Amino acid sequence: MLGFVLQRLLQALVVMLAISALVFAGVYGIGNPIDVLISPDATQAIRLATIAAYGLDQPLHIQYRDFLLRLLAGDFGRSFVFNMPVLDLILSRLPATLELTLVAVLGATAIGVPLGMYAGYRPDSIAARLVMALSVIGFSVPTFWIGLVLILTFAVSLGWLPAGGRGETAMLFGTAWSFLTLDGWSHLLLPAVNLSLFKFAMMVRLARAGTREAMLSDTVKFARAAGESDAVILRRHVLRLIAIPIVTVFGLEFGSTLAFAVVTETIFSWPGVGKLIIDSISSLDRPVMVAYLMLVAFLFICINFTVDIAYAALDPRLRVKGAA
Amino acid sequence: MNATSPVGRFWREFCENRVALAALVVVAATILLAILAPFVVPQNPYDLASLALIDARRPPGYVGRSGFVHWLGTDAQGRDLLSAILYGLRISLQVGLAAGALAFAIGATLGAVAAFVGGRVETALMRFVDLQLSFPAILLALVLVAVLGPGRGQLIAALVAAQYAYFARTAHGAAAAERAKDYVSAALSTPIPAWQVVFRHILPNCLPPLIVVATLQVANSIALEATLSFLGLGLPVTEPSLGMLIANGFQYMLSGRYWISIYPGVALILLIVAINLVGDQVRDQLNPRLKR
Amino acid sequence: MNALLAVENLATHFATRNGLVKAVDGVSFHLDAGEIVGLVGESGSGKTVTGFSLLGLVDAPGRIVGGSIKLEGRELVGLPQAELRKLRGRRVAMVFQDPSATLNPVLTIETQMRLALEAHERVGAAAARDRSADLLTRVGIPDARRRLETYPHQLSGGMRQRVAIAIALLNRPSLIVCDEPTTALDVSIQAQILAQMKALAADFGTALIWISHDLATVSALASRILVMYAGRIVEEGPTGEVLRKPAHPYTQGLLDSLPSIAAPGEDLRQIPGSTPSLANLPEGCAFAPRCAFADAACKSAPATRRTATRAVRCHHPLGEVAWPL
Numbered sequence: 053m054l055g056f057v058l059q060r061l062l063q064a065l066v067v068m069l070a071i072s073a074l075v076f077a078g079v080y081g082i083g084n085p086i087d088v089l090i091s092p093d094a095t096q097a098i099r100l101a102t103i104a105a106y107g108l109d110q111p112l113h114i115q116y117r118d119f120l121l122r123l124l125a126g127d128f129g130r131s132f133v134f135n136m137p138v139l140d141l142i143l144s145r146l147p148a149t150l151e152l153t154l155v156a157v158l159g160a161t162a163i164g165v166p167l168g169m170y171a172g173y174r175p176d177s178i179a180a181r182l183v184m185a186l187s188v189i190g191f192s193v194p195t196f197w198i199g200l201v202l203i204l205t206f207a208v209s210l211g212w213l214p215a216g217g218r219g220e221t222a223m224l225f226g227t228a229w230s231f232l233t234l235d236g237w238s239h240l241l242l243p244a245v246n247l248s249l250f251k252f253a254m255m256v257r258l259a260r261a262g263t264r265e266a267m268l269s270d271t272v273k274f275a276r277a278a279g280e281s282d283a284v285i286l287r288r289h290v291l292r293l294i295a296i297p298i299v300t301v302f303g304l305e306f307g308s309t310l311a312f313a314v315v316t317e318t319i320f321s322w323p324g325v326g327k328l329i330i331d332s333i334s335s336l337d338r339p340v341m342v343a344y345l346m347l348v349a350f351l352f353i354c355i356n357f358t359v360d361i362a363y364a365a366l367d368p369r370l371r372v373k374g375a376a
Numbered sequence: 377m378n379a380t381s382p383v384g385r386f387w388r389e390f391c392e393n394r395v396a397l398a399a400l401v402v403v404a405a406t407i408l409l410a411i412l413a414p415f416v417v418p419q420n421p422y423d424l425a426s427l428a429l430i431d432a433r434r435p436p437g438y439v440g441r442s443g444f445v446h447w448l449g450t451d452a453q454g455r456d457l458l459s460a461i462l463y464g465l466r467i468s469l470q471v472g473l474a475a476g477a478l479a480f481a482i483g484a485t486l487g488a489v490a491a492f493v494g495g496r497v498e499t500a501l502m503r504f505v506d507l508q509l510s511f512p513a514i515l516l517a518l519v520l521v522a523v524l525g526p527g528r529g530q531l532i533a534a535l536v537a538a539q540y541a542y543f544a545r546t547a548h549g550a551a552a553a554e555r556a557k558d559y560v561s562a563a564l565s566t567p568i569p570a571w572q573v574v575f576r577h578i579l580p581n582c583l584p585p586l587i588v589v590a591t592l593q594v595a596n597s598i599a600l601e602a603t604l605s606f607l608g609l610g611l612p613v614t615e616p617s618l619g620m621l622i623a624n625g626f627q628y629m630l631s632g633r634y635w636i637s638i639y640p641g642v643a644l645i646l647l648i649v650a651i652n653l654v655g656d657q658v659r660d661q662l663n664p665r666l667k668r
Numbered sequence: 669m670n671a672l673l674a675v676e677n678l679a680t681h682f683a684t685r686n687g688l689v690k691a692v693d694g695v696s697f698h699l700d701a702g703e704i705v706g707l708v709g710e711s712g713s714g715k716t717v718t719g720f721s722l723l724g725l726v727d728a729p730g731r732i733v734g735g736s737i738k739l740e741g742r743e744l745v746g747l748p749q750a751e752l753r754k755l756r757g758r759r760v761a762m763v764f765q766d767p768s769a770t771l772n773p774v775l776t777i778e779t780q781m782r783l784a785l786e787a788h789e790r791v792g793a794a795a796a797r798d799r800s801a802d803l804l805t806r807v808g809i810p811d812a813r814r815r816l817e818t819y820p821h822q823l824s825g826g827m828r829q830r831v832a833i834a835i836a837l838l839n840r841p842s843l844i845v846c847d848e849p850t851t852a853l854d855v856s857i858q859a860q861i862l863a864q865m866k867a868l869a870a871d872f873g874t875a876l877i878w879i880s881h882d883l884a885t886v887s888a889l890a891s892r893i894l895v896m897y898a899g900r901i902v903e904e905g906p907t908g909e910v911l912r913k914p915a916h917p918y919t920q921g922l923l924d925s926l927p928s929i930a931a932p933g934e935d936l937r938q939i940p941g942s943t944p945s946l947a948n949l950p951e952g953c954a955f956a957p958r959c960a961f962a963d964a965a966c967k968s969a970p971a972t973r974r975t976a977t978r979a980v981r982c983h984h985p986l987g988e989v990a991w992p993l
Contacts, residue, residue: 067507192652194599196606197622197641204629204638215630268727274770277723278784278835279757288783292774304510311512315603330607333522345519352510367774368819 060360064353071349072123075342076116123346129339133332138343142325147227148218149317149324153309155231155244160251161302168259169286169294173267175260183256190253195312199246199319206242213242216321243320247313251305258301262294269293295366303359307352389661396657402650406643410465417459421616449635451624457635461643464618467611468644471528472598475535479597480590482536483543484579490544491551492574502548505541513538517600521609531610535597546589550582584662591655595648602644618644671738672842672875673699673722678735678745680714680721687947691717691730693899696972701842704869704876706886706907708922709896712943715879718896719845722877723762724752740842758788761836765848767828771820777804777831778816784835803834806871808864826857833865837872844869847879862889883922887911895919898944898954905978913987915980917959953983961986 094102103109110118122129128138168187171180190198207215219239221228230236266272267290275285314326321327325344332340391397409416449457490501508516520534554560555578563573604610605619606626613620618640625636680692691714699705707715720726722737724744737744739759744752764770772780781800785791791799797816804812807830820828829849836844846865850858866889869876880886886893886907893910895903895918903916914920921939941958944950950957956966965983972981973991985991 070507188649188652188656192595192599192648193645194603194606194648196603196619197645200622200626200629200637200641204634208630270764270766270769271772273725274762274764274832274835275772275780275783276725276753277756277762277764279753279755279787279839280783281753281787284783284787288779289772289775293772295774307510308512311515314514314518315607318607329518333518333609336522341519341522345515348515349511356510368821 060357064357067353068346068349072120072346073116075345075349076119128343128346131332131337131340133335133337133340138339141340142328142343142347145323145325145328147229148322149310149313149326151229151231152240152243152247152316152322152324153306153313155240156248157251157302157306157309159244160248161255161298164252164255165259165291165298168256169263169290171256172260172263173282173286173290175264180260184260187253187256190249191257193249195246195250195315196319198249199243199316202242202246203319214239215242216319218323243316243322246320247309247316250312251309254301254305255298258297259294262297263290266290266293292366296363299362299366300359303355303362307348307355310351311348386661390657393657396653399650399653399657402646403654406465406647406650407469409462410469413459413462413466417456417462419456419459421455421460421463422614449639451621451636457621457639460616460621461618461640464616464621464640465643465647467615467617468598468601468619468647471532471535471601471611471617472594475532475539475597475601476590476594478532478536479540479593480543480586483540483545484547484582484586486540487544487547487549488551488574488579488582491548491555492570492578494555498548501544505544505548508541509545513596514600514603517604518607518609521604526610526612528611528615531601531604534604535600538600539593539597542589542593543586546585547579547582550585551578554578554581588655588659588662591651591658595651595655598644598651599648671698672701672703672740674736674738675722676736676738678718678721678737679733680717680726680730681733682730684729684947689946690899690949691946692721694735695896695899695901696735697894697901697904699843699875699877702869702873702875703892704866704878704890706890706893707877707879707896708881708883708886708893710881710943712946713896714899714946715896716847719762719847719877719879722843722845723756723760724749725756725762754788757784757836757841758839759841760843760845761839761841762845762847763829763832763836763849766852767825767832767849768820768852770832771828773820776817776819777823780831781816781835781838784838788839799838800834803838804831807831807834807837807868808860809834825853826861829853829861830864833861833868837868837874840872841874843875843877845877845879848881850885851880851882858885865889883911883926895922898949899946900954900981901972901979902955902981903979909978913989915978915985915987915989915991916955916982917961917984917986918955920986921958955982 126139128142130136131138131141134141167183171183174180203215206213217239218228218230218236220233220235221230224232230240263286271293272285272289275289276282280289311326313322313324314330316322317324317326318330325347328340329344331337332344390400414420451457451460486501486505490498517534517538520537521531524530524534551574560573560577563577564570568576601610601617602619602622605617606623608623610619611617616624621640622637622644625633625638625640629637675698676696678692678695679690682689682691693714695714695718697705707718709715717726717730721732722739722744724732724747726732732745735745739755744755747755771777775783778797778800781803782791782793782796785796785799797813800816801812804815809815809827809830815823815827815831820831823831829852833849849865850861853861862885865876868874876889878886878889883893890907893903893905893907894901895910895916897918903910903914903919905915910919911923914923918939921937924937925939939958944954944957952967952969953959953962956962959966961984963984970981970983972979973985975989975991978989980991
């Protein structure tokens with residue numbers, strides 16, 4: 053087990069290094085950051101001084117080395133726009149995004165998996181067709197458009213829920229969270245639904261496909277032959293059989309949901325990292341872009357790692373023989 | 377059942393699903409409308425001289441200064457929305473199809489070649505593809521568009537970069553299975569050049585799964601382009617795609633002028649959902665495991 | 669008649685894209701309590717579907733369209749699924765061919781056995797464990813308590829099949845349908861399990877329907893043999909008589925293709941042709957196109973002709989038995 057963990061950590065390190073190089077090349081290597089750093093009417097002397105101060109006169113690989121060394125020291129640079137350390141900036145916005153993403157993905161799984169299982173169990177029923185129609189919509193309609201419709205319906209026409217912002221927050225572990233207050237929930241609901249619809253559709257499809265296949269399997273036939281009821285079979289046998297792809301997708305989608313939060317946060321003015329990255333892209337705030345991408349990559353690797361561990365917990369066949 | 381060509385059988389089976397057939401009709405009609413847009417719209421939406429601010433933000437059914445009915449209302453510049461939508465469809469379809477076709481060509485070639493060459497090259501290529509697949513396409517496209525700057529070519533490049541990996545993965549999987557079959561070894565033992573074996577023998581046999589991916593990815597490209605345009609990072613303002621029309625109308629939605637955003641959106645959704653439904657049916661038909 | 673099982677004119681059809689498949693078409697047989705009967709035929713002859721029909725487990729697009737299945741005097745055809753469920757496992761159970769596919773790979777043996785018990789009664793965890801361990805021991809699994817905690821992949825194929833048999837026996841059913849349970853196993857283990865099954869059936873007083881394509885296996889076990897072809901039972905009789913004096917040309921063909929019957933050095937004889945597609949069976953006798961004895965009479969479907977112990981469905985039965993018309 054230790055060997056497995058070490059091997060994975062080493063892999064993760066290589067991947068992070070590769071991503072840092074790509075990100076560096078993509079964001080620093082292309083274009084000239086100096087135009088953003090100083091005003092166009094600055095004197096040549098100031099210009100050269102700034103270039104030297106940021107090390108932009110150095111060859112690219114030296115710049116990359118310095119960039120890596122600074123990263124290792126936890127220094128992601130300062131935001132050009134907010135003029136504060138990028139790490140602090142991102143960390144201050146991260147809880148809002150994490151909260152939104154977590155509610156969306158958990159909700160999508162908790163509702164999508166049972167519905168998908170039902171659709172796979174009774175594929176010809178009207179309810180199953182309805183669920184599948186909903187999933188086609190969730191799958192193919194762009195997130196931003198669903199967000200607009202949600203705002204138009206629930207905020208503008210019906211006036212039930214607010215159209216944006218985080219609402220009232222409460223402190224926990226030294227951070228402000230919306231999910232601790234009722235007002236916070238009312239603000240959280242629409243963006244969370246918006247963000248979750250795609251995951252919901254995905255969970256429905258996965259659960260349906262898995263259930264359909266499992267229901268035809270000998271395992272289920274054998275359980276039936278033993279007199280087990282369909283409810284027990286679905287809950288105890290099928291759910292466990294389809295858990296592995298679902299956990300995988302749950303993990304992977306958690307990462308991509310963080311990324312998709314970009315769109316939802318923009319529409320609902322949710323002050324998370326997604327909104328931050330959009331703003332920094334439009335203002336070419338490079339340090340923020342780099343730090344954000346590195347952070348997302350890091351999260352992805354952590355998630356993949358966790359998913360691998362969860363696999364072993366869910367599928368006894370993957371456990372190391374000596375441990376069993 | 378009398379034996380006909382595989383295509384004929386495929387088509388008949390496709391027609392049995394009424395929903396998919398209706399979706400196919402919608403897709404065909406949309407493409408036709410987009411091609412014929414200049415001949416069917418009442419107004420050229422890019423001809424600024426024909427626009428008047430007095431006609432701006434009028435609701436559906438309004439009869440404008442130029443004397444024709446704006447069936448879907450007008451936008452903030454007094455542009456006829458129906459005309460703007462049809463021109464927007466043109467742009468969205470062009471970008472989506474171009475990006476899909478390029479991603480198909482690049483991805484399929486890469487995947488098939490990787491499977492054919494094998495060894496370290498295959499491992500390295502596929503590792504890279506997997507790594508990229510685990511990274512959300514929208515983020516990649518977002519960053520690329522930000523780095524490359526605005527423009528149709530840049531946007532298509534960003535979409536291709538974000539999507540070729542799906543084709544590469546699919547082509548690799550199918551090609552690796554084909555590579556192991558006897559007919560490939562047989563073809564290789566003849567003096568036919570290896571690249572011909574890849575393109576004439578292996579790739580054609582990988583087509584069915586690739587076609588499914590292609591349908592879904594064209595819909596994805598269109599959605600992605602709309603999303604990027606909505607976020608203000610897509611096409612330049614001179615080429616208003618559906619996403620941009622929706623974004624432009626967003627600010628008026630809260631004041632109740634819903635049509636500026638909603639109708640372009642409906643057109644977009646109709647197109648994307650229809651393509652997806654067609655793709656789903658094709659996939660189901662090509663999936664032997666669901667056959668009874 | 670106080671038979672345990674009486675099947676009359678059972679018909680199970682599948683409505684498929686390629687037409688109506690009559691997988692089981694007019695099958696009749698009966699079974700006494702504790703009796704072991706072999707159901708023999710090539711793949712696609714309808715023997716597995718017959719087995720599933722007995723448990724009311726025919727999956728769509730298949731459906732029992734006619735006939736009667738009386739288990740302990742109770743009619744099963746037309747019984748609601750909820751009632752059938754209560755009978756499954758408790759009155760009639762089933763063991764499948766491939767034990768690595770039947771057991772759930774992600775649940776422990778203990779969980780799977782407890783689920784089978786809980787399907788019919790409320791049992792505490794400790795009681796369930798005791799009963800499960802007891803049965804595992806009886807089917808020949810040593811160190812049963814420790815095995816309960818393992819997962820299927822940690823057991824050998826033979827052990828897995830024993831677990832499946834234990835699960836089938838768990839609720840002491842009066843009939844177990846065994847669908848080629850030894851086909852996927854090594855030959856040495858096959859023999860062990862066959863012997864054990866015979867002993868267990870006697871112990872528990874359980875009747876067995878042993879489905880197999882292999883006459884040799886069945887002859888070691890069953891007291892009577894049913895030969896199935898194209899959805900119908902074409903011959904029936906006591907094992908010894910059927911093997912020594914087959915009446916149906918198809919049974920003769922099956923016997924001829926057994927390695928033990930051919931003389932050493934002689935080629936095995938095969939039945940010419942292959943099993944017909946059940947979707948478009950020929951008019952008349954389904955075996956006629958492959959039969960050496962077929963003539964004009966075979967254009968019409970043969971009726972079942974019975975003596976006291978045997979039955980055959982053929983216009984030209986072999987041997988010197990006087991078959992009534």
